[in-house]
Amino acid sequence: MPQVVVFDRFGGPEVMHVVEEPAVEPAAGEVRVRIEAFAVNPLDQMMRSGASPAPIALPHARLGVEGTGVIDAVGPEVTGLQAGDPVVLTAVPDASVRGSYAEYLTVPASRVLARPAGLGVAEAAAIWVAYSTAYGALVEKAGMRPGDHVLITAASGGVGRAAIQIANQIGAVPIAVTRHAAKQDDLLATGAAAVVATDRVGVAEAVRHHTGGTGADIVLDLVTGPGQLDLLAVARPGATLVAAGFLDPRPASFPAGTPLTIHGYRSFEHTLDPVVVKRMAAFLNAGVRLGVLQPVVDKTFALDEVVEAHRYFEKGLHAGKIVVTI
Incomplete structure (x- = not known):
């Protein structure tokens, strides 16, 4: 079965562990994304440690507000997207419930964008946030x-x-x-x-x-x-x-x-506003196409190394994003 990173108590990187869960079918207006890579962000560390300003329900909380992958299934009432489309996640406001530290996740179709052409998987995972x-x-x-x-x-x-x-x-x-x-x-x-x-x-x-x-x-x-x-x-x-x-x-x-x-x-404030997201996407696509915007990936880890990825993040020595690939 697909793997998901969860934590049952607040603390250091060691509180995270990988479990198996069935993939959820997308509801109306949603797509299911097969995640290929996700980036580690400061908000992830805050959520995991108990420092998040938003409440986190334990046990079995999830992590991840950023990632890239391929659409795996499309729910009813979704237009303009289909299985096989490579996308990036633009917002995961309920990350503690369905975060991107997983092999699959479902999100509203409005929360994904086409992956910018010219970016590798690791770079695409690191660009949006x-x-x-x-x-x-x-x-x-x-x-x-x-x-x-x-x-x-x-x-x-x-x-x-x-x-x-x-x-x-x-x-x-x-x-x-x-x-x-x-x-x-x-x-x-x-x-x-x-x-x-x-x-x-x-x-x-x-x-x-x-x-x-x-x-x-x-x-x-x-x-x-x-x-x-x-x-x-x-x-x-x-x-x-x-x-x-x-x-x-x-x-x-x-x-x-x-x-x-x-x-x-x-x-x-802006990534939940579709009008601004459209401007953001146009700006970022142009910058990537022109070679002006180039995400820097410091180091990549495998999913079963997610604890080590967080330990490396907390050292604060990285020059660029830390990415976990699946």
Whole structure:
């Protein structure tokens, strides 16, 4: 029978285990996808450890908000899709019930898109969450334009790398922030116009230098927490700050009269909106076709190595996405 990754209690990677379950028939408006690969995301770790802001029902909870595969069966009332179509998942809002860490899952037909031509299976598994989050935050929310100086924190992560590439596709100027100078060359190769390594230089001083003293037009904060206050000094008056991460769960506070427009952002804000998803898909397909958007896969694991995949993720040393293939 098909295999599914589940967990019955919160904790470290070892709480996950693989069980066998029959494949569910798709209901009206749904498709069943035979998953070929899925990516490991921070939300997966939060759900597994008990840190998710949304309630998780135990036992037998599932994981996975991202993946790619081939449509295996089509439910009644589904048009435009058929068995054999390669697709990517665009949203799995009920991941604890039918997440993508599985050989098969059923989802509404509106939650899949054609797999971008030119991507391998591992790259296709790694593209949607990072690139749709970066696109939604920078383009849909912040209104990024050509020539904008865009400061990107946690730039070596999946969303950070996607943001660098998307800024270049628009014609903006991405400035990457990382804690480690050892990552500078890699981020420059990814497309960063400049890299600020905080173990060597202060962020405010470096950003003033790279923007000719004017400051950043957009700040994409993928860390948040109290350190967000320091970003006030790097943004020009009237700039936009988008808080789109949760690496630091501590609250952030700003003084009254902050001269920035501040937005919070979560990807489901747009990935559940079919109109925006259509724009996202067109943008990503064009970027992949032109070679501007190139998902980076750091390492792949097999399904029976999913515990090791999470252990590797938690070390925080990966440069790109971690993908599990089936």
